[in-house]
Structure formats: structure tokens, C-alpha cells
Amino acid sequence: MQKTDPQLKPTKLLDFHAEAVGCLIDDRGWRNLLEFDRIGAVYDFVRNEIAFGYNRADDIPASDVLSDGYGQCNTKGTLLMALLRGVGIRCRLHGFTIHKGLQRGVVPELVYPLAPQEILHSWVEIEYQGAWINLEGFILDDAFLTVLQKSFSDTDSLCGYGAGTDCLGAPPVAWNGEDTYIQKTGIVQDFGVYDTPDAFYLSHEQSFGWLRGALYRHIIRHWMNARVRGFRSGRLKTDRRATHAHAEPANAT
Template identity: 65%
Template sequence: MSDVAHLTPSTMLDFRSPAIVRLISQRGWLGLRPSERIGAAYDFVSNEILFGYNMSDTRRASQVLADGYGQCNTKATLLMALLRGLGIPCRLHGFTIDKSLQRGVVPELVYWMAPQNILHSWVEVRLDGRWINLEGFILDNGVLVALQAAFPGRNSLCAYGAGTDCLQSPQTVWHGQDTYIQKTGINADLGLFESPDAFYAHHQQALTGLRRWLYRNGIRHWMNRRVALIRRGLVPKLPGGEATLNPSIRKRVFGVE
């Protein structure tokens, strides 16, 4: 597939929308070298778009930008749109992750409702003739620092939205190399896609009917409140795991013993 296919807009990659055009112009990113353009877009999505859960994976890039938060799939859509708007070829790599990666974010009372295999994706960007994997943009720095502080002697973690074997020094900063933060949670490779539109035309999250309605209208807001608390350093204990929150506060905030 030629670079032309990796530079075009799509319904979800709406980088010609006024909000995205305005953002790129105001930041002056088009005046940067290609590697710096990637870094600028990557840093923006990493930390100015907070880690959180949108209404659906199929939000357009401009909608994710307006939301101001996102998770792996929605942040990937926004990053791809920014990169293509900056003339940087990119594509999507689809996967599934085990739901245990979301434990601590998904409330225990409804954890059973989560699909065992959750759709996941990262962005692959073409620079100097090679493809580079970008996944380390998912957790904003506030969440990552809180997890590092909660587990100071631990490197391997697959919970709270993180899946890494190097928690204290993860590959999350753009230096022209691969970045990761959820890689160890991956349990299936779904292949490469020209756009998120193509990915979701073939793969849909296994959450339908009442469960889908509950997620969109209630559970995701609960999850986002929990992420906000984690960002403040209130990291809940996992069942059978390390306690990082006073039990009385944990019961009041998270509703679990």
C-alpha cells in the first residue's frame, strides 16, 4: 500500500475539520521537521487529551478533540488525524487485550459485564522509510506518575489501564522509537488497517444491547471518575492485590470492601 493511502482523510480521520485545522495552525506544527511534527502531535495526544472513556470507539477525531479525553482507540484516531494533517503517513494496527488490563478502572461491581477480549489499537507511523509503533500515548502523565508512586517497587503491571513490564521507566516518550504502555495486555493480533474506519468495519466491541446502553450512559462515567481519582493518587486496591488506599476511603469512593 502506498503512502498516499496512509495520508488520506476518512469519516473518522476528519483532519480537514475546522477544529483540527485550527489546532495545527495555532501550534505551528507544520513549520517543524517530520520527526518533530510526530513528537508534537504525540505529546499533545498523550497529555493534553487525558486518559478517559468516550461514548464509543468510532468517535471521529474532531469529536475526540472536543471531548478532551480518550482511551487507546479514540486517542489513536485523533493521533492519526493529526499526523495525516501534518503530512505524516500512518496506519492502524488492531489487537485485542485481556480485560484484566482494565481492572481497577472498571468498578468491581460491573467488572463481570466487561467482554473478556477488548478491542485495542496502536498507531504505526512511517518515518525515514521505516514503520514505528506508537502506543505509549494512551495514559496521560498524571495517571502514569500516580501508578508509579502507588507501586514503587514494581515493574510488571497489567491493571488500571497499564500493561507493561517496565512501569518505573516505560517507553512512553517520543524519541523516534517504538513506544508502549499496554503491550503486555495484548492477547490477539487483528492485523493492519489503512484507517480506523476500516478496522471497525471488520471488528466491533462485544458489547451490545443493555450492556452497551449501560456502558455509554453510566459505567463509562463511573470509570472516568475513577481515573480522575487515580490521577490524584487515589489508586484502589485490586482484589487480592496491594492496598494503596485507606479501606474506609476506598469503600466510600469506590463502593467495594
Template identity: 65%
Template sequence: MSHDYLSATPLLDYQSAGIRALVEQRGWAGLPSMERIGAAYEFVRNEILFGYNTDDALPASKVLADGYGQCNTKGTLLMALLRALDIPCRFHGFTIDKGLQRGVVPELVYPLAPRNIIHSWVEVHHDGKWLDLEGFILDQEVLSALQAKFPERTSLCAYGAGTDCLQKPNVAWAGKSTYIQKTGINHDFGTFDNPDAFYAQHRQLLGLRGLAYRLFIRHWMNRRVAQIRTGRVPTIPGGESNLVPPVSVSQINEVV
């Protein structure tokens, strides 16, 4: 089977005016491939803030216009930018346990969240191998606030983070894989040429639950993320027991 890791798609709409203008204004196209990847990656990591859009399956141009996103939507934008810069990339789909979102999802509605939440990262082809890019999900201000709140913790699986090295996570682009939610993963769907192919098979946020999320819950979640960004990290009921991965590290390693 042949694969296409460079083409535009309805979601990876890198030929849209906003994305073309961004690439041109930043002068990214003239950089060496290592720096092209880094420029797109760091832009999505810190200039597109961590937050919750109306849906997972949004075009990259819409995510750029929103100025914020989560794993799936920020990933779509990153893929579009990489392909605009002639960098091959693909989509890797997973689910994460909803415990990773605890502290961001308000406790009043947390029981209504699905147990398994669609998650993804971007795989980029660089220097003859595929690398995993997931560390772009949390912007640095959110990550720094969590590091300051839990200075003695190495493992954290809550507030949008899932890592066993909270104080020094591999999130900056340095030619290697990056992660910030890996320890929450509980199912692997495999790789897809693009997010369009994945979302044609796997969707959430449908029906009344999806409507409630779009109209009300996500705005509540975004306010909580903004609160975290300023250093006011909400307390999670249950204490330390709700800050660790819901599955063992050995199980996680079997998945990824």
C-alpha cells in the same frame, strides 16, 4: 494491493475546523518531520486526558472536542493529526484482556465486561520504517500516580496500564516505538489503512451492554480515572495476583 496512509476519512476528519485551527495555532506544519510527530504525539498524550468516550468509532474532531479518550479514540485523533501534518500512518488492531482495565472498571460491573476488549495502536512511518505508538494512552498524571502507588513494581497490568517497566516505560517520543498497554494484548487483528476499515469489521459496546456503558458505566470509570489522577488509586480485590498480565510474556511476544 495499494495502501493509502495519508487520506482523510470520516473518522480521520483532519480537514474539520477544530483540527485545522489547532494545527495552525500550534505552528506544527512548519516543523521537521521528527518534531511534527513529536508535537502531535505529546499533545495527544498529555493534553487529551485518559478517559472513556461514548464509543470507539468517533471522528477525530469529536475526540478533540471531548478533550479525553482511551487507546482507540486517542489513536484516531493522533492519526488525524499526523495525516494533517503529511506523516504517513496506519492502524493496528488488537484485543486486550479485560484485566488491564481492572481498577478503572468498577468491581460491581467488572464481571459484565467482555473478556477481550478492542485495543489499538498507531503505526507511523518515520526514517524509512514503521514504528508503534501506544505510549500516548495514559496522560502523565495518571502514569505518575501509578508509579507512586507501586514504587517497587516493574510489571503492572491493571488501571489501564500494561507494562513490564512501570517506573521507566517508553512513553515519550524519541524516534522509537512507545508502549504502555502492550502486555495486556491477547489477539492481533493486523494492520489497516485507517480505523474506519477496522471498525467496519470489529465493534463492541453494542446492544443493552453498550447502552449501559454510554449512559452510566463510562461516567463511573471516568470518575475513577480522575481519582487516580489525584493519587487516590482504588484497591483491587485479590491483591498482587490481579496486577500481572493474564497471559505469559512468551504468548504476548508471539502476538506482537
């Protein structure tokens, strides 16, 4: 019996055989596209049709992220990987932590001191034309990113509101066959690559603690999502303090 390629197979989290995920792939006709366009179509769907937002946990299946309709680096990454594997693109996860300053502004100031100093982070790597390409620029949807660009138009350096970049005016977030990034400058630790998010979350989990974890799941994340919607719609104004807390980037390749 031929063994399934470990970077193409479904898993508990990469459940591209789930009805909703499979129907999405079929309805969009992604499998019929050339490889470059196939990657781009899936990537653009996750980047812009799945809004930036905060799910109940990092280790939820792709089908749950799709059902939520929003996600952050880790959960949108799980959905991206599931869709990519569902259309025959080999991919893996690269795990990190980022400095909590990258979430300043989205996390309300009242509870910001409760946030862990380092937050679990990941991006997706795909095999394309014989090389591994880093995909991280899918995290912020264009509508939210545009608000940040207008709010911080006098600087290219931002660490806050879900962005960690030194080229805010023109960040490399669009799929063009090369690496994409939007949070890279906030990276603290590099955990290396994993074939699946399932394996990554077995080795690493966010260290909230029981009380902070419960507060996050039931109260804080809903507050954060309301703030994200407020920024995206123009109801809330950004805070300049978010530009100050930078971390040294890891030498990730």
C-alpha cells in the same frame, strides 16, 4: 488525476479538515517543524493534553475526541492519526484485543464481571525514516501514569488501570524515534494493519451486546471517568488486585 496516498488521506473518522482540528494544527504551527519534531509535538499533545478517559464509543471522529478532551487507546489513536496526516506523516492502524484484566481498577469491581473477556485495542504505526514505528505509549497521560508508578513502586509489572507493562518504573512512552508502548503485555489477538480506523471498525467492533452497551455508554463509562479523575487527583487509592491478571503478548511487529 493523481490519487491520494491512502495513508495520508482524510476519512470520516480522520477528519483533520474539520475546523477545530485544522485550527489546532495551524495554531500550534506543527507543519513548520522538522519531521522528528513534528511527530513529537503531535504525539505529546495527544499523550498529555488529551487526558486518559473513556468516550461514548470507539468509532467516533477525531474532532469529537478533541472536543471531549479525553480518550482511550482507540479514540486517542484516531485523533493521533488525524493530526499526523494533517501534518503530512503517513500512518496506519494496527488492531488487537487486550485481556479485560488490563482495565481492572478503572472498571469498578461491582461491574467488572460484566466486561467482555477481550477488549478491542489498537495502536498507531507511522512511517519514519523508511521504517514503520509502533506508537502506543500515548494512551496514559503523564499525570495518571505517575500515580500508577507511585502506587506500584515495588513492581515493574502491572496489568490493570489501563496499563499492561513489565517496565512500569520507566515505560517506553516518550517519542524518541522508536516504538512506544504502555499496554503491550495485555494483548491477546492480533488483527493486523489497516490503512484507516474506519476500515478497522467495519471489520471489528466491541461485543458488549445491546444491554451492556447501553449501560456502558450512559452509566459505566462516566463512573470509570470519575474513577480515573479520582486516581489522577489522589482522591482514590489503587487496588493491588490489578497486578495479577496478565495475558500472553502477541508477537506484534
